[in-house]
Amino acid sequence: MARKGRLRELPLVSLEAVAAIGVATGTVALLEGVAPVTGLGVVYLLAVLLVASRHGEIAALATAVASVLTLNFFFIEPRHHLTISDSRNVAALGVFLIAGMVVSRLAAAVRQRAGESELRAHEAAARERESSLLAAVASSLLSEGPVEAQLSTPGGRLTDAVSRAGLRLELAPTPAPHEGEETVPLQLRSRRAWLYAMPDSGWHREELDRVAEPLAHLVDVAIDREEVAEHTAEAEAARRADVAKTAVLHAISHDLRSPLTAITTATGALSSGPLSEDDRRELLSVLRSESTRLARLVDDLLDLSRIEAGAVNPRPDWCDLHDTVASAAEHVRREHPEHQVELLVSADLPLVRADPAQMERVFSNLIENAVKFSPEDRPVRVSASVAGERVTVRVTDEGRGIPPTARSHVFEPFFRGRAGGAGSGLGLTISKGFVEANGARIQLDSRPGAGTSFAVSFPLVPQPAAPA
């Protein structure tokens, strides 16, 4: 290939050499009168030098030989013959020829070195482009989101880095190059990916092959990292679920044992010997109230497990919140006759779609909670309003309020406030479960020292036609 190139250049080189020799001959002819001809031979060296620097050693040697012949033919006695009469001139021409060879050797070496360094510079530029591509891809793959999403995000950091280099990177089972693009497969461990070079990107095939391997490693590492992160997150979630389950079991065991212990001790006490009438009455009331507490706890636990299993199955119907709230309030009043519950719910409140029995449980729980957490002389208020396409019922107490740190926990199972030790610790969890299963929302608003308000809100729906 190199030889063929040089052959093709032959006429041009010859022409240049002839021209250079011609110019040198003209110059020597002009200067012949002022300097000895053998000294002027140096001018021909300039021609040799010129050819050597442009075309290498062989062309320069040829030029040197041609120069010697020309010098001899035109300027050395006898002129216009290729013979030499004076032996000193033979020596001079010999020296000139050697000088020409040395010059052409040196010039050629310089020229070769220049060529090499140009090649090196070119290679360095290519390597730099490759490594800056890899660096950009690495930093993006390892610091941003999921690999797949990054590769398919136009304008994302990764796609940007790759396309700035005139390339495209794709995770796909089969290659799909655009018109004129060169395709290089990436050898990934578990997926298939392709690197495409745009036609004018300036990447050579061997460069592409060279970057394909580290690029594949990078994508592999990023995919691995992603999988490990997913597994870690799953393991962490499982661990947390375990901790929560243990806490719930712990709480259940404690909560079932307390009423059971009260019942067994009261039973033991009833048969332990002589009892006053007061003792007997008190022990029987312990038995009654603790049995009720136990039964209620069991009901609550059943509800909780239904909620957690997603098996609440509400039966939505037209629900009159005025009626439902009144019934719930009556329920609580029977248990806590000492506490005042004010109802501020208008009878013409729009109907909502919800399971009325479950909503009664919700409002009983909320009102009872409010009663338990506020002083007896502070009434609990239940109010209702329609605003922003929602019907909202609010249960408000004037108790101590819930501290900010506890607010996010009040709906968790077995979370208890300071004063409400007797409850199952499940009322709010169950209320929230029922509310959400019915497509409604529950919200907490509390100011320490000023009281707490729970708001249950339902979407406002078109009302059914009034009966004829």
Place this chain on the structure above:
Amino acid sequence: MSNGARVLVVDDEPQILRGLRVVLRNAGYQVDVAATKAEALDAAAARPPDAMVLDLVLPDGSGVEVCREVRRWSGLPIIVLSAVGDVREKVKALDAGADDYVTKPFGSEELTARLRAVLRRAADADTEAAVTVGDLTIDLAARRVLVRGEEVHLTPIEFDLLRVLAVHRGKLVTHRQLLHEVWGPQYTDETHYLRVHVAHIRAKVEADASRPQLLVTDPGVGYRLQDPS
């Protein structure tokens, strides 16, 4: 035995206190009650009781902390009520100085029996040179062990182990406490030592080593030397 002994009952459940008060009164005790850790410590200091029945879960702290506090100035017998079902909590309370525990829910006879046992031990303490349970007599001063009047030979380790249990007769002694007193503080996790040596002692002193009546196991917690039931 229980004549007029004063018992302090500490539990935050008023319904449980109501029943316990009647049960203990009818068993012949005088009963004081407390509902929190602070009340319990105040009551114990103001009118030192003869024994304490202590719930492990209190609103202002743990029964374990009450045990630890009380033990700084008194050796009064303490029975903890554990609703936790968690062996670790029980062991902590016993290591902190409790004498025994009953698990909620418990029968009233169980509680009064345990109470009688710890009170008797408290009354006997310090006065005995020899401890007798059933047919077994341990002569602490002479380092001799007699079964139905005949001397049996125990290795020094076996005797030390039996001595610790005898000194705390009727009390549930935790693994940790036994290992600490017999082998030393650096051996408190080597519970397998106990299993081996207890088996040897049983073979020598029990009528039927496979159904021990005197040296009984409380699984996961410790051992107790007691009168056969």
